[in-house]
Amino acid sequence: MKNPPLAPLDRRLARLQGERACASCPLRSLPGFEAGKPEELDVIQGLKLGELQLSAGEALIQEGAMDSALFTLLDGWACRYRSLQDGRRQILSFLLPGDFIGLQQRMTDAAVHGVVALTTLRACRFKRDAVWALHRELPSLGYDVTWLAAREGVDGDEHVLSLGRRSATERLAALLVELHERLKGLPRHVEQEGMEFPLSQRQLADWMGLSLAHAHRSWRQLVRQGWVQVLSPQRIALPRLPELAALAHLPWPLPSAPRPLI
Amino acid sequence: MKNPPLAPLDRRLARLQGERACASCPLRSLPGFEAGKPEELDVIQGLKLGELQLSAGEALIQEGAMDSALFTLLDGWACRYRSLQDGRRQILSFLLPGDFIGLQQRMTDAAVHGVVALTTLRACRFKRDAVWALHRELPSLGYDVTWLAAREGVDGDEHVLSLGRRSATERLAALLVELHERLKGLPRHVEQEGMEFPLSQRQLADWMGLSLAHAHRSWRQLVRQGWVQVLSPQRIALPRLPELAALAHLPWPLPSAPRPLI
DNA sequence: CGATGTATTGACCAGCTTCAAGTAACGTGG
DNA sequence: CCACGTTACTTGAAGCTGGTCAATACATCG
Numbered sequence: 001m002k003n004p005p006l007a008p009l010d011r012r013l014a015r016l017q018g019e020r021a022c023a024s025c026p027l028r029s030l031p032g033f034e035a036g037k038p039e040e041l042d043v044i045q046g047l048k049l050g051e052l053q054l055s056a057g058e059a060l061i062q063e064g065a066m067d068s069a070l071f072t073l074l075d076g077w078a079c080r081y082r083s084l085q086d087g088r089r090q091i092l093s094f095l096l097p098g099d100f101i102g103l104q105q106r107m108t109d110a111a112v113h114g115v116v117a118l119t120t121l122r123a124c125r126f127k128r129d130a131v132w133a134l135h136r137e138l139p140s141l142g143y144d145v146t147w148l149a150a151r152e153g154v155d156g157d158e159h160v161l162s163l164g165r166r167s168a169t170e171r172l173a174a175l176l177v178e179l180h181e182r183l184k185g186l187p188r189h190v191e192q193e194g195m196e197f198p199l200s201q202r203q204l205a206d207w208m209g210l211s212l213a214h215a216h217r218s219w220r221q222l223v224r225q226g227w228v229q230v231l232s233p234q235r236i237a238l239p240r241l242p243e244l245a246a247l248a249h250l251p252w253p254l255p256s257a258p259r260p261l262i
Numbered sequence: 263m264k265n266p267p268l269a270p271l272d273r274r275l276a277r278l279q280g281e282r283a284c285a286s287c288p289l290r291s292l293p294g295f296e297a298g299k300p301e302e303l304d305v306i307q308g309l310k311l312g313e314l315q316l317s318a319g320e321a322l323i324q325e326g327a328m329d330s331a332l333f334t335l336l337d338g339w340a341c342r343y344r345s346l347q348d349g350r351r352q353i354l355s356f357l358l359p360g361d362f363i364g365l366q367q368r369m370t371d372a373a374v375h376g377v378v379a380l381t382t383l384r385a386c387r388f389k390r391d392a393v394w395a396l397h398r399e400l401p402s403l404g405y406d407v408t409w410l411a412a413r414e415g416v417d418g419d420e421h422v423l424s425l426g427r428r429s430a431t432e433r434l435a436a437l438l439v440e441l442h443e444r445l446k447g448l449p450r451h452v453e454q455e456g457m458e459f460p461l462s463q464r465q466l467a468d469w470m471g472l473s474l475a476h477a478h479r480s481w482r483q484l485v486r487q488g489w490v491q492v493l494s495p496q497r498i499a500l501p502r503l504p505e506l507a508a509l510a511h512l513p514w515p516l517p518s519a520p521r522p523l524i
Numbered sequence: 525c526g527a528t529g530t531a532t533t534g535a536c537c538a539g540c541t542t543c544a545a546g547t548a549a550c551g552t553g554g
Numbered sequence: 555c556c557a558c559g560t561t562a563c564t565t566g567a568a569g570c571t572g573g574t575c576a577a578t579a580c581a582t583c584g
Contacts, residue, residue, distance in 0.1 A: 082423045084511045090426040092419045104419070107412040109517060113419060131408065135401040142404035143397045149411035150369040156418035157354050157366070157375060161344050163425035164352040164471025168572075201531065209426025214572050216532070233581095249346045255371060430540080463563065473541050478564070495549090 019051050025261070027074065027098050032185030033261045034144075043137045044262060047130040054117040056198075061102060063114035070130050071101040072262055076121025077198055081206065082113045091207040093155060094118075094199075096182050100148050100262050106131050119198045126262075134262070144260035151259065163209045166248065168218040171208045174248035176228065180238055181254045193237040281313050287523070289336065289360050294447030295523045296406075305399045306524060309392040316379040318460075323364060325376035332392050333363040334524055338383025339460055343468065344375045353469040355417060356380075356461075358444050362410050362524050368393050381460045388524075396524070406522035413521065425471045428510065430480040433470045436510035438490065442500055443516045455499040 020026075022045045027033055036044075051074065054060065061068040063083060078095040092113055095101060101123070105111045127133065135142035158178070162171045179197075184190040199207075205215035222228045227244050229237040238244060245252040282288070284307045289295055298306075313336065316322065323330040325345060340357040354375055357363060363385070367373045389395065397404035420440070424433045441459075446452040467477035484490045489506050491499040500506060507514040 080419075082419060084423070084427055086511065088427040090423045092422055103408075104412045104416050107409050108416065108519070112416050132405055135397070135405045135408070139397040139401060139404060142401060142408065143394060146365075146393065146397065146404065146408045146411055147369050149408055149415060150366050153411060153415045153418060154366050154370065154374050156415055156422060157342075157344060160354055160418060160421050160425060160471075161346070161352045163422060164468075165346055165350040200529095202529095206426075209422075211573050212531095213533085213574080217572085220532085249348065257370070462561095474563095475542080475565085476540050479540090482564085 021045060022048065025074075026187075028261055030185060030187070032256075032258060033098060034258050036261065037140070040138060040141055043134065043141060047126045047133055049125045049127060051122060051124055053120070053122050056117050056119050059114060059116050060123065061105060061111050061113070061115040063111060065105075065111045066109070067128070068102055068105040068111045069128060070103070070106065070126040071123040072126070073097050073099045073101060074122040074124055077118040078115055078121060079118055079203065079207075080113045080115050089206050090209060091203060093152070093159065094179065094207070096179075097186055098259070098261055100145075103131065103145070103149055103152070118203065141262070144262060147260055148262065168208065168210055168214060169221055170248050171210075172204070172215075172218045172222060173227065173244050174250055175204075175207060176222075176238060177241065177245045177248055177250055177254070180241065181256065193239065194231050194235050195238065196234065197236045198234050283307060284310065287336075288449075290523055292447060292449070294518075294520060295360060296520050298523065299402070302400060302403055305396065305403060309388045309395055311387045311389060313384060313386055315382070315384050318379050318381050321376060321378050322385065323367060323373050323375070323377040325373060327367075327373045328371070329390070330364055330367040330373045331390060332365070332368065332388040333385040334388070335359050335361045335363060336384040336386055339380040340377055340383055341380055341465065341469075342375045342377050351468050352471060353465060355414070355421065356441065356469070358441075359448055360521070360523055362407075365393065365407070365411055365414070380465065403524070406524060409522055410524070430470065430472055430476060431483055432510050433472075434466070434477075434480045434484060435489065435506050436512055437466075437469060438484075438500060439503065439507045439510055439512055439516070442503065443518065455501065456493050456497050457500060458496065459498045460496050 022028070022036075023038075023041045028036060054076075060071060060078060063081070073095050075097055078101070080092040080095065080101075081089055082092060083089045095115070101115055104113070106128070131145060134145055158174075162174050166174060180190065180195055183195055188196070190196070201216050201219065202212055204219065205212045208215050208218070210218070219228075223230060227238070227240065227247070229239065231237055242252045245254070284290070284298075284303045285300075290298060316338075322333060322340060325343070335357050337359055340363070342354040342357065342363075343351055344354060345351045357377070363377055366375070368390070393407060396407055420436070424436050428436060442452065442457055445457060450458070452458070463478050463481065464474055466481065467474045470477050470480070472480070481490075485492060489500070489502065489509070491501065493499055504514045507516070
């Protein structure tokens with residue numbers, strides 16, 4: 001995909017190959033995101049340090065690091081995770097384009113969780129004090145940060161509900177429905193019943209809080225019963241999506257609202 | 263306990279029996295909370311509608327309510343919870359004095375979780391638009407709200423880790439250690455090895471994501487092995503606290519920082 | 525072509541749930 | 555003050571869900 005010609009201001013600010021100014025961020029024009037006022041974009045642009053690209057498996061934030069940065073995911077998948085001292089690992093959430101990364105880290109001394117790329121990804125990097133700067137410069141941006149933090153909390157609550165009270169297959173169904181809803185607002189990811197799905201069984205298991213073997217059994221069961229169709233190694237389809245949501249005891253349709261983009 | 267004499271300004275602002283102005287809030291002078299600048303206290307005071315008192319079992323926020331309010335818990339215990347349509351219930355977090363309540367609710371249409379009193383409690387009630395007002399009036403207060411939201415997210419992550427990767431007894435140990443750390447900064451709650459503990463087995467089970475029977479078995483096991491001593495129906499002791507933290511695979515001592523109070 | 529990592533599956537076992545029943549504590553009305 | 559209903563606590567037995575271990579197949583990659 002070729003970039004459209006850049007305005008002079010944009011050209012000055014874009015320092016790396018393929019980088020773009022916030023005002024022409026491809027995510028911002030999507031219906032799932034708030035447009036953002038010009039003065040908001042100026043502030044955000046001023047906090048942006050540049051973009052970076054990672055391959056699957058590389059870390060954005062090391063678990064326990066002292067000086068982690070702030071990012072917004074532009075393209076690709078990542079996950080947040082925490083580990084127990086004996087090696088058991090739990091994936092806390094999956095991160096998709098538009099997600100703001102590192103908020104919790106800036107509020108504590110050491111990073112409380114790691115963030116690792118699950119696919120090749122591109123992300124925007126911000127100054128370390130960006131969270132405070134957003135509040136100081138423009139209250140509406142501070143509010144947006146709070147909104148994002150609160151929203152992450154709600155998603156975390158849903159995860160707690162899944163782990164605490166949903167069976168293995170219900171958990172998996174809930175994850176698939178949730179991912180579908182988040183992806184469908186993004187380009188390329190959901191097309192005519194086909195949905196990007198780069199997660200391995202290990203990653204599924206670590207999100208579900210189950211053993212690899214049992215996560216696999218639950219997956220096979222959903223496939224066998226026709227809830228999930230594997231189109232290619234990285235692509236699935238979810239026919240009967242509303243019924244799948246019912247299987248997971250999720251409301252349908254899922255509530256959604258445009259979210260701010262930092 | 264008798265209130266100290268109020269300054270003239272405080273007397274004018276205190277509208278109900280026993281109410282006090284934010285500037286003389288008993289919580290604020292505790293070491294676990296930030297002091298707050300005078301202009302911050304003025305803004306908070308301006309958003310305060312009054313105080314309310316509830317008995318155990320009464321709801322602060324109804325699950326699914328459309329117009330829930332904002333509170334700060336002054337005294338007593340509460341919990342946030344979510345339910346599946348078939349009645350399975352999951353407690354998301356326990357709320358203690360100083361906790362800000364209702365943040366997630368203001369960011370979505372309908373309340374995503376319920377909040378119910380677990381003991382007799384007193385809470386501060388704020389205007390519905392207080393979250394936005396805090397950001398607009400004073401960036402430092404907006405930052406505090408973000409800090410609180412992010413902190414709730416971190417605690418939620420810990421809960422996810424417990425439910426996903428800790429065994430029943432490890433989960434219970436983690437809860438007890440965490441509650442002890444939160445309570446010890448509050449008056450009356452932790453005294454010479456004795457710790458307030460009003461939770462029922464049902465509530466423990468709903469937090470742990472386990473059946474009542476098994477939550478009880480885990481509890482008995484910790485008591486039998488001497489990790490927990492039951493001093494009275496509402497009071498326990500945790501001898502060997504550091505070892506209990508190790509049992510839960512928690513770091514010791516737990517990291518802590520003074521938190522803002524809204 | 526071996527080396528590595530992921531997907532897949534079976535056998536066996538353990539942790540946890542369900543069901544059932546009995547006990548203790550408490551509040552209320554007589 | 556006691557009878558009673560209600561709720562919380564307690565425990566055992568049986569069975570299901572999910573964990574552990576092991577082995578095979580399959581891919582990708584240097």
